[in-house]
Structures are given as C-alpha cells and as structure tokens.
Amino acid sequence: MKKWAKNPWVLGIGTTVIGGVLLSLLLDWIQGIDWLSTFKNVMRFIFNGVVSFLNFEIKVWWLLIAIAIIVVGLFVVAKISGSQSNNIPPTFLQYTKDYMLGYSWEWTYSKMYDGKYTISNLHPVCTKCGMRLKQGGLYGTEMECLRCNTTQNWEDSVEYDAQLLIEDNIRKNYSQNQ
Template structure:
C-alpha cells in the first residue's frame, strides 16, 4: 500500500480527482460557480487555438529562424557557464605538476578518466637549468643523474604527496 501511495501516477491522478471534488464541495457550500468558471476559461482557450489565421510565408520563416537562434543562443550560454562550473569543481591538486625527488626535477600532467585523475607524461629535468634530461644527462651543464625514477615509482610518490597533502600549493 505504501508503494502505491508513493507512485507518481497515483499522486498525480489522485490530486486531480481531489481538486475537482473539493471544487464541487466549495461550489455547494459557498454557492459559487468555480468549476463552471474554470470550464468556461478552458473553452475560451480551446476556441482561441481553434481559430483560423492567415499568415504570410515571410512571417513563418522569421519565426522559425528566431526560434533556431534562441535555441543556439541558449546552448551557447549554457556551455559558457558549465565550463566555469567545471573549473570551479576541479580538484585542488591539478596545479601540482612538478616536484623534486632525490635531486631530480620531474614534471607531469594529469589525465582525467571518467571522474578520476591520474598523473602521466613524466619528464625528468635538471634542477639547476630546468632542461630536459637526455640519457640522464643535462645538455646545458653536463651533470649526470644516476637516480632517475621509473613511471610507476613516480606515480606512487606523487600519489603519496597528494593523499597526505604534502605538496606546495
């Protein structure tokens, strides 16, 4: 019985029937014509839309074009505001894209897969010159780095700093 009373169809049809019954009771008690007046208004609305109108072709084209422009404008404005909302809801760590691990500067970016972000595209840099390391060596100062981490270890280190909020904001 509870499911029947919570059903949207039951609620919709039940309220319509109850409102008609209450209007009939009010008509009897207060000696008014609410239901008759409502029925007259509905008839006038139906008669208004039943009339025949003569409309020129240019007016129909103008109306169609205006409706199309309104729809395009609506979706354009919606996309503008939805992009702002997405940027507001972005996680706080997306600006954390570089860090120094064991004397080597690493830079990366994030990839969004559904609702989760993953760090990707790790690149090792010389911390002195901010130059990409080629074969573990800086092209500018010639420093050789022996402690370059692989991608899986970098993902763990970055994830640890994000989870524990240990990175510079």
C-alpha cells in the first residue's frame, strides 16, 4: 500500500466520506427516493457555494492586508525555524583528536562566513606527554617534543594527508547525523 494511504488523516477522512456516501445511498434506497438525489443536492450546494464566493465583492485594501499578513507570517515562521536549527551545533565539532599516520593529532574548527566549518590549528602532539610537537632537525625533517625530548621523522605531506583523513572521517561518521 502506498505511504500516503497509510496516513491517519487520509484513513480518517476517507472512511468518513466513503461511509457517508454509502449510508446516504442506503437511506435513499430504504425511503424509496431516487438514489442520486442526495448526490445532486450536494453537488448543487457546492456549485452554489463556489458561485457565491466568486461573486463576493472584495475591496483591494482587504486583499493587500491579507497578502501583508501572509508575508509577515511566513517571515516570522522562517526566522523561528532558522534560529532553532542554527542553535544546535553539529556533532562533529566534538571530534578534535585522533591518531593517524604515526602521530597523535589535535585541531579546532573555525566557522566560515557561509556557515560551514573548516579545520584549523591542526598540529601533531607527543604520544607520551601530549605536548604540541615542534618541527626541527636538519631541513625540518623531524618533529620533536620539548618536554620529553622524543623525535619522530616528518614528511611535508603528512599534515595535508592528516587533514584529508580527518575530513573523510567526518564525512563518513557524522554526515548521516546532520
């Protein structure tokens, strides 16, 4: 069965209309009246209602006020629904630490002008003490911890690769929750 047919509103209104039509036909048959008389009366009532509505004299200023009220109402609804959705921070903002490519990484997020977030302040940290690593050594090929004096080899592309992995983790693990 179609999804709309399972809707409780459709079921309630549909059964009421169908039941009313069947009951009307049954009563017309019992009373010996032409069984389409009720249908004719209902159609005549609807036709007269539409004709009366179309012949109703309306002033232009009534129409302008009605349009203004509708526009203001839609604006208020849009602001309320927009402010409610903007107050809820995305869940991926809690994801700020990970271990990948042989380093522990920490980062923050910055909100851009268009409302999207970007990874900022991405840096490796010491796996022993958690201090931010300093790039050093000959030609900047090592990362060293100033607190516990551990060093690790460093390649220039590691930071970019880590950012790509972080973005992929966010896309896979958090995009379905948004």
